[in-house]
Amino acid sequence: MKSFVFSDDQSLVPAIATFARALGDVDIYSSGPASPAIKKYGALKIYIVNDTNLTDSIADLLASRMSKGEYQFGFIASTVNGRDVAGLLASKSNAGSIAEISSFELAGSSTRTKRFFFGGKSILEEESSSRIFTVSPGIVEPREVGTESPVEQVSLSPSRISVLSSEEKKSGGVDIEKAQAIVSIGRGLGNKDKLSAIEPFASAINAVIAGSRPVCLDYHWLSEDRQVGLSGRKVRPKVYIALGISGQIQHIAGMRGSKIVIAVNKDKTAPIFEECDYGIVGDMFDVLPRLLDGMKK
Amino acid sequence: MAYNIIVLIKVIPDLEQIKPDQQGNVSTKNLPLRIETLSENSIEAAVQLREKHGGKVTGIIFGTQESVPIMKKAYAMGVDDGVVITGYPGNDPKYTAAVLSSKIKVMPHDIIVLGNQSADSYTGLLPGLLAGTLGYPLIGNAISIVPADRKVRVKKFLENKNVEVEAPLPAVISVAQEINEPRLPPVMQIMAAGRKQIVTEVASISNKSSIKVLSNTAPKSERRKMIFEKAEEGVPVIVKVLKEELR
Numbered sequence: 348m349k350s351f352v353f354s355d356d357q358s359l360v361p362a363i364a365t366f367a368r369a370l371g372d373v374d375i376y377s378s379g380p381a382s383p384a385i386k387k388y389g390a391l392k393i394y395i396v397n398d399t400n401l402t403d404s405i406a407d408l409l410a411s412r413m414s415k416g417e418y419q420f421g422f423i424a425s426t427v428n429g430r431d432v433a434g435l436l437a438s439k440s441n442a443g444s445i446a447e448i449s450s451f452e453l454a455g456s457s458t459r460t461k462r463f464f465f466g467g468k469s470i471l472e473e474e475s476s477s478r479i480f481t482v483s484p485g486i487v488e489p490r491e492v493g494t495e496s497p498v499e500q501v502s503l504s505p506s507r508i509s510v511l512s513s514e515e516k517k518s519g520g521v522d523i524e525k526a527q528a529i530v531s532i533g534r535g536l537g538n539k540d541k542l543s544a545i546e547p548f549a550s551a552i553n554a555v556i557a558g559s560r561p562v563c564l565d566y567h568w569l570s571e572d573r574q575v576g577l578s579g580r581k582v583r584p585k586v587y588i589a590l591g592i593s594g595q596i597q598h599i600a601g602m603r604g605s606k607i608v609i610a611v612n613k614d615k616t617a618p619i620f621e622e623c624d625y626g627i628v629g630d631m632f633d634v635l636p637r638l639l640d641g642m643k644k
Numbered sequence: 645m646a647y648n649i650i651v652l653i654k655v656i657p658d659l660e661q662i663k664p665d666q667q668g669n670v671s672t673k674n675l676p677l678r679i680e681t682l683s684e685n686s687i688e689a690a691v692q693l694r695e696k697h698g699g700k701v702t703g704i705i706f707g708t709q710e711s712v713p714i715m716k717k718a719y720a721m722g723v724d725d726g727v728v729i730t731g732y733p734g735n736d737p738k739y740t741a742a743v744l745s746s747k748i749k750v751m752p753h754d755i756i757v758l759g760n761q762s763a764d765s766y767t768g769l770l771p772g773l774l775a776g777t778l779g780y781p782l783i784g785n786a787i788s789i790v791p792a793d794r795k796v797r798v799k800k801f802l803e804n805k806n807v808e809v810e811a812p813l814p815a816v817i818s819v820a821q822e823i824n825e826p827r828l829p830p831v832m833q834i835m836a837a838g839r840k841q842i843v844t845e846v847a848s849i850s851n852k853s854s855i856k857v858l859s860n861t862a863p864k865s866e867r868r869k870m871i872f873e874k875a876e877e878g879v880p881v882i883v884k885v886l887k888e889e890l891r
């Protein structure tokens with residue numbers, strides 16, 4: 348059995364390739380240049396396409412290879428371009444598709460998968476004959492193999508999409524998914540200047556600072572790569588400290604895997620208190636200095 | 645140039661009100677319904693396109709009989725005409741795409757707008773399935789849409805970059821929440837919307853979904869939930885936990 352892994356973001360390849368390797372052989376598709384990191388995950392071949400925004404042409408390529416019987420399954424990183432490719436491919440190849448899987452099992456000729464539903468309020472377990480899947484980050488821990496995968500450039504059929512320009516976003520240069528401790532801030536911070544009140548505590552416990560969606564996306568108090576949640580990163584640190592975060596379900600979906608969750612919120616009825624191990628009802632600017640004092644003792 | 649714009653509108657239950665039963669099973673029966681978050685952004689984007697370029701905005705809801713009143717809100721936001729297709733089963737975007745595309749094919753259209761991922765089921769597959777079925781180019785997660793003649797320029801909001809692309813029309817464009825701030829319709833418009841006609845029809849294709857739902861249950865929260873209302877009591881406990889965990 349052979350599967351392909353597609354991700355326009357090479358940092359998502361290791362986990363998905365490791366996961367797919369458990370089922371059989373794997374080829375990887377991404378856009379180049381291939382980083383040394385993605386060569387370490389046991390793919391038979393890494394195919395590099397010139398632009399992952401050409402979603403129609405990529406779907407054509409994968410559909411034709413699937414129809415020739417090259418791949419039984421396709422596992423696609425759930426990014427904007429990944430989801431577009433998955434949908435186009437499922438339609439072109441007439442294969443079933445399941446989105447955002449967090450668990451996958453073969454059951455005879457069918458597959459059993461799990462994904463969040465109702466905005467993260469529930470987990471939907473489905474059985475189907477689907478062959479195309481988008482994969483939620485963190486499906487397994489990446490594991491390297493001893494060999495290095497060969498890389499091949501592959502050309503695409505003409506696309507109806509032309510790319511006019513592309514602009515890198517500012518990145519915080521951190522990988523919050525790897526952090527052991529996370530101090531996560533929400534709208535309750537009030538404004539960007541108040542970050543300076545958080546930093547001493549975060550550095551005292553060696554934590555990286557992350558945030559809710561409004562903090563990262565709407566107000567830009569933090570860079571977008573620090574957003575935790577359904578549409579952000581899925582994190583699983585030893586300790587997750589939520590400050591001024593209400594705990595809406597889309598946020599919880601990104602930090603549910605944390606070992607211990609601590610919350611500070613002014614509002615006794617905030618939903619975050621249903622999803623934490625230890626909570627303090629209070630003003631974070633009052634509680635944080637006390638925690639810092641305690642840590643120094 | 646004026647455009648025929650179709651906006652796909654999803655109707656969802658108020659997710660915050662979902663309460664699992666004793667067994668952890670969740671149901672959305674009898675919960676109030678609303679327009680899905682990114683569908684509101686889609687409506688706003690479609691109406692803005694018409695305001696700028698002229699043409700017509702047609703809303704399609706694939707939902708149930710209960711979704712019909714929700715179309716009024718879409719009218720109030722500026723949608724010109726609306727169709728509600730009933731028979732939405734909920735969890736197979738392939739079927740949703742089949743039903744929607746067969747309807748779209750018989751309507752005049754240049755631009756099809758929908759949300760990138762819906763706030764409830766969150767598959768993100770519908771835009772691709774739809775574009776694939778219709779044979780149109782797909783542009784995902786738009787934060788700006790600028791048509792010119794028979795082409796459209798779109799800024800895509802990706803994870804690590806923003807990319808500007810161009811594609812011929814007709815095209816399927818999915819929008820990001822960041823594209824706009826959906827308008828709150830004035831009272832006059834809400835009243836006028838109440839009197840407008842809504843066409844309803846039953847899905848014309850039968851559902852041959854291969855997807856079988858095995859369970860749909862709330863994820864278990866096994867958190868300790870030790871909540872302190874006095875900081876002086878909570879701080880020492882948390883400090884101890886932090887010191888143990890982060891040694």
Ligand SMILES: Cc1cc2nc3c(=O)[nH]c(=O)nc-3n(C[C@H](O)[C@H](O)[C@H](O)COP(=O)(O)OP(=O)(O)OC[C@H]3O[C@@H](n4cnc5c(N)ncnc54)[C@H](O)[C@@H]3O)c2cc1C
Binds near residue numbers: 561594632
């Ligand atoms: C499709 C979709 C995807 C989404 N994806 C994500 C996602 O990936 N991540 C995400 O986070 N959200 C996501 N959201 C948004 C989510 O629904 C919430 O709107 C968001 O998480 C709220 O952020 P918040 O908790 O920071 O702000 P709020 O909900 O405004 O909460 C602020 C909290 O701070 C508290 N507070 C205020 N001042 C203080 C103080 N001084 N001290 C202590 N507490 C204080 C308040 O009591 C309040 O509880 C998504 C929404 C949709 C529709």
